[in-house]
Amino acid sequence: MSNLFYQAHGRKPVLDQARGVYMWDQDGKRYLDGSSGAMVCNVGHSNETVLTAMRRQMEKSTFGYRLHFETEASEQLATKLAGLMPEGLNKVFFVSGGSEAVESGLKLARQYAVATGQDTRWKVISRRPSYHGCSLGALAVTGYSPLTAPFTPMMQEMPKIPAPRAYLDGLDADDTATGLYYADMLEAKILVEGPESVLAFIVEPVGGASTGALVPPRGYMERIREICTRHGILLIMDEVMTGAGRTGKFLGSDHWQARPDIVVMSKGLGAGYVPLGAMIADERLVTPILDQGGFAHGFTYAGNPLACAAGLAVLNEIEMQDLCANAAVMGNGLLARLNGLMQKYELIGDVRGKGLLTAFEFMGDRDSKAPLPASLNAHQRFVDLAYARGLIVYSRRTRDGTHGDHILVCPPLIVNAGHIDEIIEGLDASLAQFSQEIHADLKAA
Numbered sequence: 474m475s476n477l478f479y480q481a482h483g484r485k486p487v488l489d490q491a492r493g494v495y496m497w498d499q500d501g502k503r504y505l506d507g508s509s510g511a512m513v514c515n516v517g518h519s520n521e522t523v524l525t526a527m528r529r530q531m532e533k534s535t536f537g538y539r540l541h542f543e544t545e546a547s548e549q550l551a552t553k554l555a556g557l558m559p560e561g562l563n564k565v566f567f568v569s570g571g572s573e574a575v576e577s578g579l580k581l582a583r584q585y586a587v588a589t590g591q592d593t594r595w596k597v598i599s600r601r602p603s604y605h606g607c608s609l610g611a612l613a614v615t616g617y618s619p620l621t622a623p624f625t626p627m628m629q630e631m632p633k634i635p636a637p638r639a640y641l642d643g644l645d646a647d648d649t650a651t652g653l654y655y656a657d658m659l660e661a662k663i664l665v666e667g668p669e670s671v672l673a674f675i676v677e678p679v680g681g682a683s684t685g686a687l688v689p690p691r692g693y694m695e696r697i698r699e700i701c702t703r704h705g706i707l708l709i710m711d712e713v714m715t716g717a718g719r720t721g722k723f724l725g726s727d728h729w730q731a732r733p734d735i736v737v738m739s740k741g742l743g744a745g746y747v748p749l750g751a752m753i754a755d756e757r758l759v760t761p762i763l764d765q766g767g768f769a770h771g772f773t774y775a776g777n778p779l780a781c782a783a784g785l786a787v788l789n790e791i792e793m794q795d796l797c798a799n800a801a802v803m804g805n806g807l808l809a810r811l812n813g814l815m816q817k818y819e820l821i822g823d824v825r826g827k828g829l830l831t832a833f834e835f836m837g838d839r840d841s842k843a844p845l846p847a848s849l850n851a852h853q854r855f856v857d858l859a860y861a862r863g864l865i866v867y868s869r870r871t872r873d874g875t876h877g878d879h880i881l882v883c884p885p886l887i888v889n890a891g892h893i894d895e896i897i898e899g900l901d902a903s904l905a906q907f908s909q910e911i912h913a914d915l916k917a918a
């Protein structure tokens with residue numbers, strides 16, 4: 474019996490300690506954290522420099538409410554973050570998580586429109602599938618049916634366009650025509666909705682849990698930027714999962730010439746040490762809002778000095794250890810090895826990703842791209858098999874949350890080649906068992 478509850482029935486082992494890429498439960502069993510929790514622990518567990526910075530800050534103060542005090546920690550983190558953003562994105566608003574960061578970005582965009590005489594603009598276009606958070610505003614721009622369906626009567630529905638899943642549509646993601654084909658769906662949607670009613674487009678530069686590390690086809694991101702500019706629409710980059718080095722550059726969108734107007738970040742910024750997130754906006758959006766009475770938004774714990782001191786230490790570690798470069802190099806190696814597993818196991822139908830945001834997708838039939846029957850619950854079964862072997866990976870359903878199965882492999886950015894070997898060995902052994910069980914179930918059906 475427990476008084477605690479989360480999404481479902483079921484219990485897990487109790488965590489005892491965690492260091493680097495490893496975690497131990499209270500029975501002494503060791504796990505390799507192959508998903509950085511939920512793609513959070515970018516600098517690994519129990520990093521001594523981060524812990525020291527937190528201890529130091531705790532001895533001074535843990536909370537100073539922003540209406541009463543400024544703090545050195547929040548000022549320094551804002552300066553550091555602004556320095557890592559594209560030119561002009563130099564106004565930082567702190568929050569305590571990804572959903573809060575997304576809400577803040579949506580509301581800043583809307584207040585900017587109101588402050589500049591564009592009151593007709595309120596629609597935020599997003600993609601399906603996508604995940605932008607669980608609060609009702611973030612959920613309204615999320616395209617993932619199992620999470621959104623119960624709440625649709627309570628939300629303002631927002632327009633969606635298809636995510637650019639070239640591999641499922643049999644298109645070549647390296648062909649610019651493919652990128653333009655999907656990006657132009659944004660323009661078509663804007664025209665249907667009425668350009669004067671559209672406020673923003675929100676996008677995960679590399680897809681997260683809902684698509685399984687979907688990398689946009691060539692030309693897509695640049696065209697998206699062009700379309701937003703043409704119609705006076707703000708481009709909000711949801712970097713909650715991709716930010717803080719996960720894809721091999723500090724921001725996922727740094728891989729393309731697609732400068733965002735607003736960036737939202739969280740997971741890798743607090744890196745599992747503290748609840749922390751940030752919305753970083755172009756100064757030209759913030760000034761008119763502050764000039765006209767202020768941003769009507771904020772969360773109590775925002776910018777608390779303990780979280781900011783931890784965030785600053787995390788960013789320093791990413792820089793000192795050159796973790797963006799390590800994510801790029803280790804990610805390339807990991808992708809090559811996952812492709813090797815795809816050669817070996819016919820149930821794997823696609824491998825994709827960038828840096829250490831990688832995934833593979835199970836398919837019932839590679840040629841037709843048919844998913845495995847949903848009743849097999851393949852993604853969860855695979856996660857459980859790997860977990861039993863001491864390897865933690867993360868999974869979701871690929872096709873709007875109802876069908877398809879993908880596994881995200883996203884270890885902390887501090888991994889070395891030995892850790893990658895260990896991950897591949899764990900995946901290989903789990904895949905052997907998984908294939909046997911799934912084929913037996915398919916035969917029996």
Ligand SMILES: Cc1ncc(COP(=O)(O)O)c(C=O)c1O
Nearest residue numbers: 570571572604605606681713714
């Ligand atoms: C891209 C993206 N945006 C927003 C969120 C919401 O973040 P949080 O769970 O911290 O509220 C997530 C979480 O998985 C995410 O991956």
